Amino acid sequence: MGIRVQVAAFDPGAELNALHAANVGVGAVVGFVGYVRDFNEGREVGGMFLEHYPGMTEKALGKIADEAAQRWPLLRLEILHRIGRLEPGEPIVFVGIASAHRQAAFDACNFVMDYLKTRAPFWKKEDTGEGPRWVEGRDSDQAAAQRW
Amino acid sequence: MIHVHYFARYREALGVDSEQLGWEEGFARLDDLRRHLLARGGDWAVLGERNLMCARNQELCGLDEPLADGDEIAFFPTVTGG
Secondary structure (H helix, E strand, O other): OEEEEEOOOOOHHHHHHHOOOOOOOOOEEEEEEEEOOOEEOOEEEEEEEEEEOOOHHHHHHHHHHHHHHHHOOEEEEEEEEEOEEEOOOOEEEEEEEEEOOHHHHHHHHHHHHHHHHHHOOEEEEEEEOOEEEEOOOOHHHHHHHHOO | OEEEEEOHHHHHHHOOOEEEEOOOOOOOEHHHHHHHHHOOOHHHHHHHOOOOEEEEOOEEEOOOOEOOOOOEEEEEOOOOOO
């Protein structure tokens, strides 16, 4: 199980391949990559800054990973989240799951993202044509997390 | 002593990212601390927002969470990572 919170960019393809490397017991790998869009809530977005709570961020992600590992039979779980300045088109987050069968991998990946979006202390501040603005949490994200 | 951290929009609105408060017996629960801060008036009204989130010793918790001397408390708006 790996938790990484970093400023540096990452290669989603390499992350996905690494989940299978040297483990022929893995029958399924599911990966999610979140990217910075160039448009949000009616405004063009020229980039963003991701703030977080050092210390708590790593703990919160570790707790989410532990819970996923308790609920599903997983072989590997990786969570990578970037912080700091990000440009449109750049990947922000990667969640990768390896398991023997696909359903556990699909469900665990969905679960980790739903929990991450509502329980991990990250905040996005977007640069728009009308100045910077903090992204507000969405009720739909809360609802998605409650289904687990 | 209570260590209090503020993040994101709250940090900007308050113009402070963290502070230390002397421990008071009146801080039985996290909401007592929040009300103490709200009483400062002005920009501190952000701590009255409905969507306010909080953490005690780096774990999410509710406003009814008991406090203890030496705790690290954080107030922040709804998280928006991912």
